[in-house]
Amino acid sequence: MRTRGVFVSAVLTLMAGAASTAAASPGAAGEPSAGQNTDTQITQRAPANFVGRQVCAGCHQSESQLWSGSHHDLAMQRASDKTVLGDFDNATFSYDGITSTFYKHDGKFFVRTDGPDGTLRDYEISYTFGADPLQQYLVAFPGGRYQALGIAWDNRPRTEGGQRWFHLYPHEKISYDDPLHWTGRNQTWNFMCAECHSTNLEKNYSLEKDSYATQWSEIDVSCEACHGPGSAHVGWAQATAKGKRSYDDKRKGLVVALSDRAGVHWKFDRDTGIARRNKTLKTHTEVETCGRCHSRRTVLSNRYGYGKPLLQSYLPRLLDQGFYYADGQIQDEVYVYGSFLQSKMYHAGVTCSDCHDPHSLQLTATGNAVCAQCHLPERFDRPTHTLHKKDSAGRQCVACHMPTKTYMVVDPRRDHSIRVPRPDLSVALGTPNACNQCHTDKPAQWAADHVAKWYGPKRRRSPHYGRVLQAGRMRTPNADQELARLAADPTRPAIVRASALSLLRGYVNPVALQALQNGLEDKNPLIRIAALNALAGIPPPYRFRVAGSLLADPVRAVRVEAARVLAAASVDGLTPKQRTDRARAFAEFIEAQRANADRPGSHLNIGVFYAQQGKPGDAEAAYRTALRLDPGFVPALMNLADLYRAQQRDGDGEPLLRQALAIAPDDASVHRALGLLLVRKGKKLAALENFKRAAELQPDDAQTGYVYAIALNAMGRTESALAVLEDARQRHPNDRQILLALVTINRDRGAREAAVRYARELVALSPRDPQARQLLDQLQRR
Numbered sequence: 001m002r003t004r005g006v007f008v009s010a011v012l013t014l015m016a017g018a019a020s021t022a023a024a025s026p027g028a029a030g031e032p033s034a035g036q037n038t039d040t041q042i043t044q045r046a047p048a049n050f051v052g053r054q055v056c057a058g059c060h061q062s063e064s065q066l067w068s069g070s071h072h073d074l075a076m077q078r079a080s081d082k083t084v085l086g087d088f089d090n091a092t093f094s095y096d097g098i099t100s101t102f103y104k105h106d107g108k109f110f111v112r113t114d115g116p117d118g119t120l121r122d123y124e125i126s127y128t129f130g131a132d133p134l135q136q137y138l139v140a141f142p143g144g145r146y147q148a149l150g151i152a153w154d155n156r157p158r159t160e161g162g163q164r165w166f167h168l169y170p171h172e173k174i175s176y177d178d179p180l181h182w183t184g185r186n187q188t189w190n191f192m193c194a195e196c197h198s199t200n201l202e203k204n205y206s207l208e209k210d211s212y213a214t215q216w217s218e219i220d221v222s223c224e225a226c227h228g229p230g231s232a233h234v235g236w237a238q239a240t241a242k243g244k245r246s247y248d249d250k251r252k253g254l255v256v257a258l259s260d261r262a263g264v265h266w267k268f269d270r271d272t273g274i275a276r277r278n279k280t281l282k283t284h285t286e287v288e289t290c291g292r293c294h295s296r297r298t299v300l301s302n303r304y305g306y307g308k309p310l311l312q313s314y315l316p317r318l319l320d321q322g323f324y325y326a327d328g329q330i331q332d333e334v335y336v337y338g339s340f341l342q343s344k345m346y347h348a349g350v351t352c353s354d355c356h357d358p359h360s361l362q363l364t365a366t367g368n369a370v371c372a373q374c375h376l377p378e379r380f381d382r383p384t385h386t387l388h389k390k391d392s393a394g395r396q397c398v399a400c401h402m403p404t405k406t407y408m409v410v411d412p413r414r415d416h417s418i419r420v421p422r423p424d425l426s427v428a429l430g431t432p433n434a435c436n437q438c439h440t441d442k443p444a445q446w447a448a449d450h451v452a453k454w455y456g457p458k459r460r461r462s463p464h465y466g467r468v469l470q471a472g473r474m475r476t477p478n479a480d481q482e483l484a485r486l487a488a489d490p491t492r493p494a495i496v497r498a499s500a501l502s503l504l505r506g507y508v509n510p511v512a513l514q515a516l517q518n519g520l521e522d523k524n525p526l527i528r529i530a531a532l533n534a535l536a537g538i539p540p541p542y543r544f545r546v547a548g549s550l551l552a553d554p555v556r557a558v559r560v561e562a563a564r565v566l567a568a569a570s571v572d573g574l575t576p577k578q579r580t581d582r583a584r585a586f587a588e589f590i591e592a593q594r595a596n597a598d599r600p601g602s603h604l605n606i607g608v609f610y611a612q613q614g615k616p617g618d619a620e621a622a623y624r625t626a627l628r629l630d631p632g633f634v635p636a637l638m639n640l641a642d643l644y645r646a647q648q649r650d651g652d653g654e655p656l657l658r659q660a661l662a663i664a665p666d667d668a669s670v671h672r673a674l675g676l677l678l679v680r681k682g683k684k685l686a687a688l689e690n691f692k693r694a695a696e697l698q699p700d701d702a703q704t705g706y707v708y709a710i711a712l713n714a715m716g717r718t719e720s721a722l723a724v725l726e727d728a729r730q731r732h733p734n735d736r737q738i739l740l741a742l743v744t745i746n747r748d749r750g751a752r753e754a755a756v757r758y759a760r761e762l763v764a765l766s767p768r769d770p771q772a773r774q775l776l777d778q779l780q781r782r
Helices: 002-017 053-057 061-067 223-227 231-241 285-291 344-348 397-401 423-429 434-438 444-455 465-474 479-487 494-502 510-520 525-537 540-552 556-565 576-594 600-612 616-629 634-646 650-663 668-680 684-697 702-714 718-731 736-748 752-765 770-781
Strands: 076-078 091-095 098-105 108-114 120-129 134-141 145-148 151-154 164-167 266-269 274-277 297-299 314-316 404-407 411-414
Touching: 053 061, 053 223, 061 223, 091 164, 108 134, 120 145, 314 556, 397 434, 423 434, 423 444, 423 465, 434 444, 465 479, 465 494, 479 494, 479 510, 494 510, 494 525, 510 525, 510 540, 525 540, 525 556, 540 556, 540 576, 556 576, 556 600, 576 600, 600 616, 600 634, 616 634, 634 650, 634 668, 650 668, 668 684, 668 702, 684 702, 702 718, 702 736, 718 736, 736 752, 736 770, 752 770
Parallel strands: none
Antiparallel strands: 076 120, 091 098, 098 108, 108 120, 120 134, 134 145, 134 151, 151 164, 266 274, 297 314, 404 411
């Protein structure tokens, strides 16, 4: 405990001063022979191999029948008369001035549409992707690439608006040179989709050639995608049949033992009307197996660890702004894992297969009967609870507790946080709510008033972590204290606590630092990762002092994040073990980036990693690699220019920033970076134009307005500077930097009254900030 105090004190002092080989490729996918690995012995198990579903179906016929025709079965198929659902009878579809034609020739399917240079060409359809409610189509390109068409087939019934071609970006103009064009890197199947639509997929990307030799064992999501390679299980079954092994072997040779529900039953509590598990769930193997693909996450390794915790192979997204609403509801396409982790059901031990058949993927019952498995119908499925008429849509449990959000134009997906509707939060935070999803003609306040009428005014005062996360996003006064309390609350979901910790980044005070250190020592790896992420605002030497041990954490995702955050920390004074741990974690970070080597962003990450270690040559090479893959990748252009700045090479950096500006003329960050470079070269008037343009493009960014104002003030245009700062203050009333500038500029121009007023606001915003208190005291003594 003593070291904690030393760490917090030291930081404040410093800041005050300063798997197996795949069986086949897309060109020739095949099935392993039925007799593969017949002599495998469970007691001395060799590395398991993939055997194929035909082998599985030999014993598991009912499961195979359920799986047949499921979304997993139809995840990817060769294009044929049997699998293609779209209209290829010379059907046409027009989008942004381009008319595409879908037709058949010699029994094959083709589309005539705009290619990578905007010219109309004919492309053969190689594979179908999905089936319901939409079907996409893959086209083969040189270098082993498969590209997903931006035009898809709406497979809903015609009565629902389906049976038509539609574009996945209907409200945008995606021309051939847009990063989202169907021929671009962001629509490449090998990276964007393949892993979760086939079994035992190996991407096999060559960075040197920028090409793929992607392989799979089975084209779709088959048995072993979830259960893992099955040869040991087959060997166990055959040995058991010969009497060599007892049938009651716990794992039965399975690499992934999906036994979370084995021997489980749910018993109703008559007082609450809610069922409880008869035994505590000790592992989350099933949810994490599903979470591999049903989550928004980053890949950490080219080889998925079957049966291992999710964080050994992936880094899931937290409840970050732009991805989730402040109250945790789904916003961007984040799938269901992050939502389900927030739910009371997850924490009660509910798993995916409690509600979904694991083979057909269908719900285990119809309508409210799914929920009635654990919620007594006589208590919950009645008007006194639903407050809706018997046969109305609002009577369905999911209408209120699992509202939908539509993705890909026609695909409504349910939020799996399974929450109580809170229209009062919609009023306060601007978040959506289930009530107004149906009652679209009414405002959120109307819904909030009805809830208060039904349940009393206390309901709207019920604490919710959404208010705290919103305060953290907005940096409101005392947000750090609220975030620290939320992060320390063991009754809250781990993903919520982790999200609160991540929002403490940039706060340097005893409350925040203590919360981060507690987070670094938490038993939940997601919380440790978030605490590491928030450490980025603390000087590198002190990061290592408090977090260096996490370079040897048992969880890969924690080690990789520790490596990123501690890259700039010096190796001086490290013990041999610490150096070994550091080297291992650093190698894992590089491996995680190279798992995504086909993405320019991964090489950007490597470049930043090396730059922080003081290795400019390696950093430059990484940035150059990113630009080889995508010459128009603006972040790499900017980072390379910044690397040159650190080397006093602005002459080399300026052309890069001007190239970035030509590519992204409406990118405020490029204008700001170029303005700063021009200031360093003494071209202040030219720089001012860039700062002005940046502020126009990004009026809601406090830093952009601040930089423009400081530039104006430096050139003697103080009144204009104050006007910019005041506008920024109105937009960002809780921004410390803006208030500090208003205090000092007014003080320097002799406007003591205004300076005092702003200084008081600064103290109210940061009551524990000694600099703010000192400024106010000095001004009041004048």
